[in-house]
Amino acid sequence: MRASTPRIVCFTSNHGIPGTIVLTSVLGTGLETVTEVRFSGSGVRAQILSPPGVDRIDVAISIAADATPGPRLILLPATQSSGSESSGVLFYVLARSSHASASGIGSHLI
Amino acid sequence: MRAVWSFWSAPYRAHYHRLWLSEKYHLLSWVLSVGEASQHYTDTCLFTDSWGARLLVDSLALPFRHVDLRLDGLHPMVYDNEWWVLGKLTTYAAQTTPFIHLDNDVFLWNPLPAAVTAAPIFAQNPEAFYLEDQSLYRLEPFLKGIDRFKGWLPQEWLWYARRRGDKALCCGIFGGHDLDFIRHYANCAIEVICHPSNQPIWPTLGVRDNILVEQYFLSACLEYHQQNQYSPHTGLEAAYLFRSSAEAFDPECATRVGYTHLIGNAKNNRSIADSLERRVKCDYPDYYDRCLAYLDGISIVGHGRE
Numbered sequence: 159m160r161a162s163t164p165r166i167v168c169f170t171s172n173h174g175i176p177g178t179i180v181l182t183s184v185l186g187t188g189l190e191t192v193t194e195v196r197f198s199g200s201g202v203r204a205q206i207l208s209p210p211g212v213d214r215i216d217v218a219i220s221i222a223a224d225a226t227p228g229p230r231l232i233l234l235p236a237t238q239s240s241g242s243e244s245s246g247v248l249f250y251v252l253a254r255s256s257h258a259s260a261s262g263i264g265s266h267l268i
Numbered sequence: 269m270r271a272v273w274s275f276w277s278a279p280y281r282a283h284y285h286r287l288w289l290s291e292k293y294h295l296l297s298w299v300l301s302v303g304e305a306s307q308h309y310t311d312t313c314l315f316t317d318s319w320g321a322r323l324l325v326d327s328l329a330l331p332f333r334h335v336d337l338r339l340d341g342l343h344p345m346v347y348d349n350e351w352w353v354l355g356k357l358t359t360y361a362a363q364t365t366p367f368i369h370l371d372n373d374v375f376l377w378n379p380l381p382a383a384v385t386a387a388p389i390f391a392q393n394p395e396a397f398y399l400e401d402q403s404l405y406r407l408e409p410f411l412k413g414i415d416r417f418k419g420w421l422p423q424e425w426l427w428y429a430r431r432r433g434d435k436a437l438c439c440g441i442f443g444g445h446d447l448d449f450i451r452h453y454a455n456c457a458i459e460v461i462c463h464p465s466n467q468p469i470w471p472t473l474g475v476r477d478n479i480l481v482e483q484y485f486l487s488a489c490l491e492y493h494q495q496n497q498y499s500p501h502t503g504l505e506a507a508y509l510f511r512s513s514a515e516a517f518d519p520e521c522a523t524r525v526g527y528t529h530l531i532g533n534a535k536n537n538r539s540i541a542d543s544l545e546r547r548v549k550c551d552y553p554d555y556y557d558r559c560l561a562y563l564d565g566i567s568i569v570g571h572g573r574e
Binding site: 166167168170171183185214229246247248261262263264265266267268 | 475536
């Protein structure tokens with residue numbers, strides 16, 4: 159049986175600021191054949207943390223300290239594919255000033 | 269004022285449940301959201317589908333006074349379930365009495381200020397963004413897709429885009445008294461998503477820009493009608509719980525208002541999840557037990573508590 163073409167729907171966390179590492183999951187379908195996750199542009203690299211599941215890849219995304227703020231396309235070179243395929247899904251390198259708190263609003267009140 | 273929640277289960281079950289640390293915290297968030305707000309607003313209403321009602325009403329027994337199953341009409345064979353915002357927009361458009369819609373990750377520790385709930389339109393906070401940044405609102409690729417495929421947009425959107433509008437309304441809470449305006453806005457937003465001419469565009473954009481249609485278009489609609497002397501909504505002004513994003517994220521401001529919103533990554537934060545569990549276990553022990561009983565039931569088919 160052929161594996162389905164990898165397709166990304168979203169990240170659990172799709173942004174970060176320069177000089178940080180973002181632990182996140184790429185969510186989608188047919189992801190079990192993915193061997194590498196890359197990004198367009200420069201300054202953003204991903205490391206797959208564990209064997210990909212059908213619908214999830216856990217990754218650590220390193221954002222270089224000098225990475226230029228802006229969107230990056232995620233690229234998925236699948237095992238049987240000759241080239242990288244763009245998913246259309248974006249990861250955002252934010253300017254430090256636009257980084258929203260990972261703690262939400264008023265979470266200390268819970 | 270009626271407190272309204274919505275839950276279209278298809279997008280949640282297919283994709284967006286993974287945004288929570290686990291299903292347990294999603295359920296606990298529902299308990300706390302409904303439990304706290306219903307102390308201030310006793311007229312509570314849930315708009316959902318049959319699956320959602322089985323979960324929230326039959327299994328958790330959350331205290332909704334009214335339950336409306338019209339989101340069964342959003343059949344996933346017809347409606348793209350990556351557009352989770354369709355559930356909210358359908359709910360907004362259906363309101364027949366002044367209301368406050370709360371996301372299920374919003375907790376009202378106090379009643380909202382009267383100046384907010386008396387307004388024709390209100391939302392959590394206004395937010396401005398840089399058109400070049402596209403961290404949250406990816407307007408440029410959206411408009412390019414519309415242009416490339418000869419898609420359809422309402423006049424309010426076209427007008428706002430021409431003048432390079434760069435504001436949005438964060439809708440953790442949303443509501444008001446001007447039901448005609450809200451219905452017009454929500455139905456136009458639904459039409460943007462569902463218009464046949466726009467369907468070829470969405471796959472080319474990748475992730476669906478739900479908040480662009482909900483929050484950016486709301487700002488476009490408001491500003492368009494504010495300045496249009498021939499509009500029945502001319503001069504319309506929105507009220508806000510917070511004056512800006514910066515104020516919303518300021519812990520002192522949130523404390524003063526008595527407001528929590530587990531926006532974005534907060535749903536995946538271990539420390540916040542632990543606090544949420546402690547709070548529900550202490551203040552809503554019966555509901556807490558029901559959450560665990562429900563999770564024990566579904567663990568048989570492969571979904572654990574954690």
